[in-house]
Amino acid sequence: MLVNHCALKDKYCYFIDRYYDKIPFMRVVKQKAYDGFSCVNSECSDNCCHGWQIDIDEDSLSYFREYKGALKSLIDEAVDYENSCIKMNGNGHCALLNKKGLCRLVLEEGEDVLSTVCHMYPRHVEEYDGLREWSISLSCPVAADTLIRNTGKNEYVCEEDDLPDPLEDDFDDFDTFFFTRLCDSRDVIFDILDNNKLSIYSRMKHILEFGKKLQGLLEENDIIGMDDIIDEYSDGEKLLNDPSDKESLVKMVFENDPVLYRMERLDHKWDDELVMLNLFHEKHTADEISSFDLSLLNAPDHEKILENVLHTFIYTYYLGAVYDDEIYAKLSMSVFCTLLIDELFVIGCIMEDKEPVIEDYVHIAYRFAKETEHSDINLDMLEEHCDKL
Numbered sequence: 001m002l003v004n005h006c007a008l009k010d011k012y013c014y015f016i017d018r019y020y021d022k023i024p025f026m027r028v029v030k031q032k033a034y035d036g037f038s039c040v041n042s043e044c045s046d047n048c049c050h051g052w053q054i055d056i057d058e059d060s061l062s063y064f065r066e067y068k069g070a071l072k073s074l075i076d077e078a079v080d081y082e083n084s085c086i087k088m089n090g091n092g093h094c095a096l097l098n099k100k101g102l103c104r105l106v107l108e109e110g111e112d113v114l115s116t117v118c119h120m121y122p123r124h125v126e127e128y129d130g131l132r133e134w135s136i137s138l139s140c141p142v143a144a145d146t147l148i149r150n151t152g153k154n155e156y157v158c159e160e161d162d163l164p165d166p167l168e169d170d171f172d173d174f175d176t177f178f179f180t181r182l183c184d185s186r187d188v189i190f191d192i193l194d195n196n197k198l199s200i201y202s203r204m205k206h207i208l209e210f211g212k213k214l215q216g217l218l219e220e221n222d223i224i225g226m227d228d229i230i231d232e233y234s235d236g237e238k239l240l241n242d243p244s245d246k247e248s249l250v251k252m253v254f255e256n257d258p259v260l261y262r263m264e265r266l267d268h269k270w271d272d273e274l275v276m277l278n279l280f281h282e283k284h285t286a287d288e289i290s291s292f293d294l295s296l297l298n299a300p301d302h303e304k305i306l307e308n309v310l311h312t313f314i315y316t317y318y319l320g321a322v323y324d325d326e327i328y329a330k331l332s333m334s335v336f337c338t339l340l341i342d343e344l345f346v347i348g349c350i351m352e353d354k355e356p357v358i359e360d361y362v363h364i365a366y367r368f369a370k371e372t373e374h375s376d377i378n379l380d381m382l383e384e385h386c387d388k389l
C-alpha cells in the first residue's frame, strides 16, 4: 500500500496517466477526520438504530434466512424478508437492540454478521473509475460534531491501493476526459472555499458562478473550454468581496425553503422543525435572519462552520456530475443545503429566544442530513429545485 497525504493536488497527472492505461491501481480518498471516527453506541444522543427504515442487502438477507444459530428466532422476528429491511418495535427502535441500546447480533455473533448498511454507517462511499472516495455522513451526530467543530483546514487523505480495481469492468462508459475537469474544478472550488480573505457568502457566490460557467460549456460539449474557466478561477486574487452577497443568498434560501414541506418524511421528529419554519414565515422576514448576531459562535466562528458544512456537501456530491452532467445543480444544492441548515438554526434561536451555541448547530445539521441524505427522493427533489436557482 502506497500512502501519501495531499490536498488532491496531483490528481490531474494521475488521471491523465490512467486515461492512457498506465496506472492499474485504485486511488482512495478520505476526509482527514474519517479514520478518527468512532461510534459511541448506547451513549449516542440519537442512535441510528431507530427512527428510520434500515435496509438489508441481498447477501445479508440470505445469511439471515439460512442462519441456524441461537439468535434464529430473534432474527426472524426482527427481519422483514419481504421488504428487505429491519422491523422496528413499538418505540421505533430496531428490534435487535437490547435494553441498553446495544445490538444483540454484534454482542453474540460479532460485527461480521451485520448487514452492509449497519456495518458501514455513517461511512459513505462514492465510486468512480480508478477512484473511491470515503466520507462520514453529517447525519450521525458524532460525525456532524467532528466535521462542524473543525477549526483547521478541511483536508483529504489520498492513499494509492496497489490491488487491482475490482470495479474496473463496471466503468466501460466512464468519461475520464470529463472527469479530469471535474477533479480539477473541484480543487479550484475548494481553494475558493478556503479563501478567507473573502466573506463566506462571496465565496459561495463565486462557486455558483464558476459552476454555472462550467455547466454552460458542458452543454455546448466544450470540455476543453473548461480549462480556461478553471484557470480563470484559480487566481484567488481576482475574486472580489461583495457585502451584498450575504443578504441576497439569505433571501434566496428564505424564498425557497418551502421545498422542505414537499420532502419525503423519514422521521416524524422532523415535523417540529417544519412547524417552527412555518410559524417563522407567518410573522418574520429574511432580514431578521441576515442581521441575527452570531458572534457568540467562536470556536469555530460562524463563517468557518459554513465553510466546514459546504466542504462536506461538495466533497460528497460534486464528482457525481460525471454520471448525470449536473455540475451546477450539485453545487447549487450544496450551497442551498448549507444555508438552509444555517437558516433553521437561526430561526430556532429567534423563535425560542436562545443564545446561539454550537451544540444546537450540530443538532440541526445532523437532523437535516438525516432527512435528506438518506432518501433518493429527497436528494433528487432538492437537486432539481436547486438547478433552477
Ligand code: SF4
Binding pocket: 038, 039, 040, 041, 042, 044, 045, 046, 047, 048, 049, 121, 122, 139, 140, 141, 142, 143
Ligand atoms: S448515529 Fe453515529 S454515533 Fe450514533 S449510534 Fe449511529 S453510528 Fe454510532
